[in-house]
Amino acid sequence: APDRTVLSPKFYDMPVQGKTVIIHATRSGKPGYAQELEGTLNHMLNPGTVSSHWVIGRDGEKVRVVPDNKQAWHAQEDNDIAWGIELCQGVESDGFTSAQLLALSLVCMGYVQDFGIPAIHAAWGTPGFIGHQETAQGKRNGKTDPGVNFPWSDFILTLGVPAVPSSTEQLDALTAVQLQVVSYLMARPLVPLTAKQASALRWLEANALK
Secondary structure: OOOEEOOOOOEEOOOOOOOEEEEEEOOOOOOOOOOHHHHHHHHHHOOOOOOOOEEEOOOOOEEEOOOOOOEEOOOHHHOOOEEEEEEOOOOHHHOOOHHHHHHHHHHHHHHHHHHOOOOOEOOOOOOEEEEHHHOHHHHHHOOOOOOOOOOHHHHHHHOOOOOOOOOHHHHHHOOHHHHHHHHHHOOOOOOOOOHHHHHHHHHHHHHOOO
16 A cells, blocks of 8 residues: 555556566666655656656655556556556665665565566566566666666565465565565564574564665
């Protein structure tokens, strides 16, 4: 669910026809820019500009911009086959925050569960998750987002997390990165944590995805 909704008038009034999610980075060109999120949202409200389905702030705030049953203006010829998500990042060297990547995983788990998007890093033109730089428009226009700092392997792993693990065996089978998502989704575990799991969660709180 979004933390905030700021609907853009920039969309095509028809559903997305494919099974792809494109991940972008905003890239205002201002390193460490504190207003990257608000600047991006304002830009998407202006006439003749771009839009995306979601914008995710550096603090993990998830903002809905275009409903999932409409086509956003984010990837030109791929608008009709893909949803778009923007991660706020002033310049590539800013990297991504752990809160931001966790929020992205939570949003994308919805696409996996609700729309059947395969939890894979896909090639252009095939179902799954792909970076803007890997699309036809991205290659044509020299796009570099989300870039080398985006942790594709960890991100894809998080998408395989069961929403409610039903046993200690299920929890033991999760990777460290997946455990971080589970700990966020569950206000408290539905099954007792082992000492190993509790230690892993403490480590994740301080280190994971940073």
